[in-house]
Amino acid sequence: MKALSAHHVGLTVADLEATLAFYRDVLDLSIADRFSVGGEAFADAVGVEGARADFAHLEADGIRIELVEYDPAARAAPATGLNQPGAAHVGLSVEDLDAFYASLPEDVPTISDPRTTESGTRILFLRDPEGNLIEVLETDSSR
Template identity: 60%
Template sequence: MSDSDTALSAHHFGITVSDLDAAVAFYRDVLGLEVLSEFEVSGEGFATGVGVEGASAAFAHLDADGARVELVSYDPEGADARGGAVNDVGATHLGLAVDDVEAFYESLPDDVETLSDGPQTTASGSTILFVRDPDGNLIEIIET
């Protein structure tokens, strides 16, 4: 794709949530992301575009150091796919970097679910910690 009119660039990373207010609170208060905007979208063009008859949605855009994270809560809500394992085919996760994963882990509220008992250092030398948001979506915290 050499035509500049068709070249792709990153715009946002989307995560579907069941309770937008709870998700925004988690991503803002626990992960420290800045809320950029909150808005609602509906209408035939939206419903057709997302392939869900009669759909409307509430959105929040947050800033992760220049990467836009989009949280979206749909009406009607789709099937519950939360809590899957990171190795499930089709699984996705959001990766966020910190200077000190151990300090981040120690700062987490007690009710935040993690996949391991604290940060782990991989064979490649990366220190990682996977956490789940209120809907069970996976977030990898990696030390840089």
């Protein structure tokens, strides 16, 4: 069996345009690609009858973030706490977490101010317009 390599981290969203604007304008990620997929093979592959989806790929220093808006959309959302099974978040790093935090627009919800963990990593969690968690971290430069 061949070794796997990372391709992307995917987030399903309800409003692709608003969420894409957040990742592009607030987090300053570049849009690498936009496309739509539908048809029987796609619907069968994702297990959603009649599914079609619009996609946007963003580049974050070697990590591709995939935002996808499905039609039909799901009707129920899972719990959003990080301690819930199946919880997901996107991790992005910055050189100066305090400067990043100070530059955030006032309407961007954060879980707390920047904090330093026992491991020496400084972290901040914020939410995109869909409520997805984003961890922004500044690691100890000796690691």
